[in-house]
Amino acid sequence: MYCSKCGATLLEGAAFCTACGQPAGVNAASVAAPSMVPAGPGDAVAAPSTVWREPGTMQTWAPAVGPTVLYAGFWLRVVAAIIDSIALAIPFTPIVFLLFAGMVPAIMHSADPVELVVSLLPRILLLTIFSAIVSWLYWSLMESSSWQATLGKKALGLYVTDMEGRRASFGRTSGRYCAGRLVTIVPSIGGLYFFVSCICAGFTEKKQAIHDIIAGCLVLRKV
Numbered sequence: 001m002y003c004s005k006c007g008a009t010l011l012e013g014a015a016f017c018t019a020c021g022q023p024a025g026v027n028a029a030s031v032a033a034p035s036m037v038p039a040g041p042g043d044a045v046a047a048p049s050t051v052w053r054e055p056g057t058m059q060t061w062a063p064a065v066g067p068t069v070l071y072a073g074f075w076l077r078v079v080a081a082i083i084d085s086i087a088l089a090i091p092f093t094p095i096v097f098l099l100f101a102g103m104v105p106a107i108m109h110s111a112d113p114v115e116l117v118v119s120l121l122p123r124i125l126l127l128t129i130f131s132a133i134v135s136w137l138y139w140s141l142m143e144s145s146s147w148q149a150t151l152g153k154k155a156l157g158l159y160v161t162d163m164e165g166r167r168a169s170f171g172r173t174s175g176r177y178c179a180g181r182l183v184t185i186v187p188s189i190g191g192l193y194f195f196v197s198c199i200c201a202g203f204t205e206k207k208q209a210i211h212d213i214i215a216g217c218l219v220l221r222k223v
Helices: 026-030 075-109 112-143 150-157 171-180 179-187 192-201 211-216
Strands: 158-162 217-223
Touching: 075 112, 075 150, 075 158, 075 192, 112 171, 112 179, 150 158, 158 171, 171 179, 171 211, 171 217, 179 192, 192 211, 211 217
Parallel strands: none
Antiparallel strands: 158 217
């Protein structure tokens, strides 16, 4: 299979050309079929976008030009992340309440800050681990599912693919999560790194954040 725009070889199952971004389709695949000959009587070589005719017939045709691949920009991804945060906060709120409700009297009456921190630390650690696991499963499972998107991305018509435009595997979306959101739990540098990573989505050629580049993923939007 060959790209109808630039003539590059298309990988089997790819949604678009990795060289120029042209969507792959039936017409694009048949452009460079060996049974076709140039339509012009004196043309020995023709570009893939040239009009062609089938041997032995007078019928000519030109490959249809598909829509340009649309990359999801920074602000679309910010809004999607806000929707996802709200979606996760709904089940998390009662869990946090149940986890810390019993500590309210101790917090109110404790005179020793060290004792208070020691009593709260196990619950904070448990909440951090639970939050990381649930968030990992949410983003990784949703983005590797048939939706290829979290609830926020789905609402805005965004979806995650690998670099060839194919559905990303669970391992790849897990790597994307670990290279992005999971790093935020690292004290001091985690939040700053994630902020810089997300800012890159507004400046890179394919609107990739750093964690997208590390995991080999793209975030696209539907027309």
